Amino acid sequence: xxxAITSSTATTDQRPGAxxxxxxxxxxxxxxxxxxxxxxxxxxxxxxxxxxxIRHILVRHEQAAVHAAEGYARSTGKVGVVLVTxxxxxxxxxxxxxxxLMDSIPVVCLTGQVPTHLIGNDAFQEADTTGITRPxxxxxxxxxxxxxxxxxxxxxxxxxxxxxxxxxxIDLPKDILIKPAPYVAAPTTEHRSYRPVTAPDPARIQEAxxxxxxxxxxxxxxxxxVINAGPEASRLLAEFVHLTGMPCxxxxxGLGAFPASxxxxxxxxxxxxxxxxxxxxxxxxxxLNVGARFDDRITGRLDAFSPNSKKIHADIDPSSINKNVEVxxxxxxxxxxxLAALIECWKQDPTPVAKTEQLAWWKLIDEWREKKCLxxxxxxxxxxxxxxxxxxxELTRETGRDTxxxxxVGQHQMWAAQYFGFEKPNRWMTSGxxxxxxxxxxxxxxxxxxHPDALCIDIAGEASILxxxxxxxxxxxxxxxxxxxxxxxxxxxxxRQWQELLHGSRYSESYSEALPxxxxxxxxxxxxxxxxxxxxxxxxxxxxxxAHPGPVIADICVAKDENCxxxxxxxxxxxxxxxxxxxxxxxxxxxxxxxxxV
Amino acid sequence: xxxxxTRTATIAVLVENEAGILARVVGLFSGRGYNIESxxxxxxxxxxxxxxxxxxxxxxDMVIEQIKAQLDRLVxxxxxxxxxQEGPHLVRELALIKVIGKGDHRVEALRLADAFRARVVDxxxxxxxxxxxxxxxxxxxxxxxxxxxxLAEISRTGAVAIARGTSHIAA
Numbered sequence: 001x002x003x004a005i006t007s008s009t010a011t012t013d014q015r016p017g018a019x020x021x022x023x024x025x026x027x028x029x030x031x032x033x034x035x036x037x038x039x040x041x042x043x044x045x046x047x048x049x050x051x052x053x054i055r056h057i058l059v060r061h062e063q064a065a066v067h068a069a070e071g072y073a074r075s076t077g078k079v080g081v082v083l084v085t086x087x088x089x090x091x092x093x094x095x096x097x098x099x100x101l102m103d104s105i106p107v108v109c110l111t112g113q114v115p116t117h118l119i120g121n122d123a124f125q126e127a128d129t130t131g132i133t134r135p136x137x138x139x140x141x142x143x144x145x146x147x148x149x150x151x152x153x154x155x156x157x158x159x160x161x162x163x164x165x166x167x168x169x170i171d172l173p174k175d176i177l178i179k180p181a182p183y184v185a186a187p188t189t190e191h192r193s194y195r196p197v198t199a200p201d202p203a204r205i206q207e208a209x210x211x212x213x214x215x216x217x218x219x220x221x222x223x224x225x226v227i228n229a230g231p232e233a234s235r236l237l238a239e240f241v242h243l244t245g246m247p248c249x250x251x252x253x254g255l256g257a258f259p260a261s262x263x264x265x266x267x268x269x270x271x272x273x274x275x276x277x278x279x280x281x282x283x284x285x286x287x288l289n290v291g292a293r294f295d296d297r298i299t300g301r302l303d304a305f306s307p308n309s310k311k312i313h314a315d316i317d318p319s320s321i322n323k324n325v326e327v328x329x330x331x332x333x334x335x336x337x338x339l340a341a342l343i344e345c346w347k348q349d350p351t352p353v354a355k356t357e358q359l360a361w362w363k364l365i366d367e368w369r370e371k372k373c374l375x376x377x378x379x380x381x382x383x384x385x386x387x388x389x390x391x392x393x394e395l396t397r398e399t400g401r402d403t404x405x406x407x408x409v410g411q412h413q414m415w416a417a418q419y420f421g422f423e424k425p426n427r428w429m430t431s432g433x434x435x436x437x438x439x440x441x442x443x444x445x446x447x448x449x450x451h452p453d454a455l456c457i458d459i460a461g462e463a464s465i466l467x468x469x470x471x472x473x474x475x476x477x478x479x480x481x482x483x484x485x486x487x488x489x490x491x492x493x494x495x496r497q498w499q500e501l502l503h504g505s506r507y508s509e510s511y512s513e514a515l516p517x518x519x520x521x522x523x524x525x526x527x528x529x530x531x532x533x534x535x536x537x538x539x540x541x542x543x544x545x546x547a548h549p550g551p552v553i554a555d556i557c558v559a560k561d562e563n564c565x566x567x568x569x570x571x572x573x574x575x576x577x578x579x580x581x582x583x584x585x586x587x588x589x590x591x592x593x594x595x596x597x598v
Numbered sequence: 599x600x601x602x603x604t605r606t607a608t609i610a611v612l613v614e615n616e617a618g619i620l621a622r623v624v625g626l627f628s629g630r631g632y633n634i635e636s637x638x639x640x641x642x643x644x645x646x647x648x649x650x651x652x653x654x655x656x657x658x659d660m661v662i663e664q665i666k667a668q669l670d671r672l673v674x675x676x677x678x679x680x681x682x683q684e685g686p687h688l689v690r691e692l693a694l695i696k697v698i699g700k701g702d703h704r705v706e707a708l709r710l711a712d713a714f715r716a717r718v719v720d721x722x723x724x725x726x727x728x729x730x731x732x733x734x735x736x737x738x739x740x741x742x743x744x745x746x747x748x749l750a751e752i753s754r755t756g757a758v759a760i761a762r763g764t765s766h767i768a769a
Contacts, residue, residue, distance in 0.1 A: 130618060131621070134618070134621060134622060134625055135625055135629050138673070139672075139673040142617070142618075159673055163671070164671075192614065192676070192769075193613075193614055193673065193674055193675060193676045193769070194673045194674075196671075317667075317671065318667045318670065318671070319664060319667035319668045319670075319671055321667070322660055322663055322664070323664055323667075326660065
């Protein structure tokens with residue numbers, strides 16, 4: 001009798017593959033997916049039509065679906081989910097997948113595939129998706145057996161969010177989506193081979209604490225790993241920084257992990273980081289890196305990077321340790337657990353703190369701060385882009401609303417990082433590793449879906465925004481009140497800046513010729529278009545943008561030739577920073593060895 | 599740690615026996631610009647669905663540590679073991695070597711094969727196929743000697759390796 005029940009349950013449990021996929025998504029806590037239909041995924045779209053648990057957001061381009069999922073993931077800490085069709089649907093998603101891979105963003109991307117019996121036949125809309133996305137993802141799967149379907153979806157979520165997060169592709173042949181498949185719940189046992197270490201080695205923690213306590217010139221440098229470890233990790237970071245009294249700097253990806261307004265914050269470090277942050281990195285004797293990867297934007301010239309310091313590096317990914325920079329104390333673990341362990345150990349370890357020396361270190365840092373490396377002069381009617389971001393920040397703060405900022409890539413991105421202060425984690429979405437123009441608008445869309453009442457602003461450039469401008473249609477369809485704040489200097493500004501400084505002012509193809517009228521463009525996409533052409537209009541335009549209940553494009557016409565400073569020219573060291581226009585000749589002396597670097 | 603001294607590493611990688619795993623490993627090496635001197639793969643445990651990859655590579659200590667860490671973070675990888683660092687180990691390779699010739703050359707080839715403990719596994723009146731097992735250098739040396747004697751074709755497996763003694767790698 002019981003055998004009969006079991007077997008009959010097993011048969012009734014067999015549902016079409018597409019339904020099994022949706023059930024697995026639902027059991028993984030998925031509420032929203034970003035996607036675009038096509039032939040190979042029609043069965044999933046049919047199943048979506050017949051349920052209400054999962055909401056589908058129809059984007060206008062598959063790349064945007066992935067960026068939207070990234071924005072969703074980064075602002076919530078959940079896994080972002082994408083659904084695209086085979087062939088061009090999958091290949092269009094590749095840029096977004098690599099973006100998520102470089103910035104360690106958890107995304108699960110379902111791609112349609114031609115039926116299993118046609119794979120390899122050059123069928124219509126066939127592409128070798130697992131082959132193409134192998135180096136573009138943390139891991140990928142091709143489901144060839146219905147029995148593996150539910151299990152694979154569960155495993156994909158586990159892989160996407162565990163260890164160092166990243167994008168995972170599940171390639172789904174159409175016959176697998178149609179044929180009945182059994183449903184299995186998410187496994188409660190450990191994964192067979194992928195079990196990342198999250199708890200740090202206590203001996204290493206103690207070694208780190210002793211080094212830090214004896215340090216005369218310490219600095220704490222943290223990255224996206226702290227954000228990825230959840231808001232508790234950011235809280236622990238603040239606790240540790242306050243406990244130790246040490247200066248703290250964040251990478252581009254790590255902004256918001258430590259409050260920008262805190263007196264112990266040195267600002268962002270790296271190529272366009274602050275004078276005080278970079279000199280502190282250069283001059284420190286002990287460096288604690290939590291969840292950052294010594295990327296080339298941070299280190300500048302490697303052989304001159306922080307030459308006299310002992311380095312402690314805590315990272316969830318062992319392959320990030322000793323990759324670019326040799327460190328003396330490697331700690332493998334999750335940033336939250338590492339910070340909790342550091343706090344605990346700091347409180348118990350009897351090693352005396354080198355207080356007098358650290359006070360002298362702070363005095364030196366304060367002298368560097370006096371340089372006011374981010375100072376600019378707004379005079380006359382031409383809007384300085386720095387001023388536009390600063391006013392946007394101040395006026396946004398006055399609204400008291402929870403604010404999320406995304407950016408495209410280029411000068412405006414660096415100005416946003418420099419002049420917009422972030423007090424909390426998960427409020428800042430930017431394409432750091434891959435540097436993907438066109439990231440910001442779809443990312444803001446994903447954020448707005450996750451936080452319907454929040455203020456979501458894409459700080460953009462006039463060139464980048466055109467790379468995914470079609471998503472204005474998505475904003476209109478779902479009434480997403482995203483604000484697109486364009487710093488329009490009619491140039492691909494960062495390209496122009498490098499051409500000016502490193503290529504003899506030969507502005508090869510960097511002028512944004514034949515731009516659209518962004519106000520009319522907004523109108524065509526059912527959004528509000530605003531424009532500021534002089535400094536006296538800026539505040540009114542920002543206020544009107546913030547007050548408008550729907551989507552807005554604000555075209556802020558800014559100074560065309562402004563450069564982004566401070567800047568560590570390629571191939572230079574942290575202490576060879578260019579502070580402003582009067583030092584631009586320093587960049588002109590960059591060697592060919594420096595020029596080959598991007 | 600010496601920055602510029604390169605060394606050769608023989609790395610054993612125990613992986614899930616699944617489609618695409620070899621492509622993942624090879625793609626990792628090509629994508630990150632690591633050297634592959636030799637790479638072998640075969641299923642070693644059908645029941646547990648395990649394959650073993652042996653890869654011989656060269657690089658500085660920092661690069662080899664990177665290679666190991668990068669391999670270890672691939673999802674289907676169970677274990678990464680640097681045999682060349684972890685103690686005494688055996689490295690063997692199998693080669694099939696075809697030598698075509700007549701007269702004295704034939705006699706000399708056969709005499710040398712005997713000295714190298716290469717077995718004749720195919721013969722015609724004008725050719726031999728020798729099979730030999732050993733370290734890569736031994737096979738290299740044999741092939742060099744065969745060259746003037748009518749060496750026509752070489753097929754080699756690449757290195758397989760295992761630790762000596764009781765230490766062993768398991769999933």
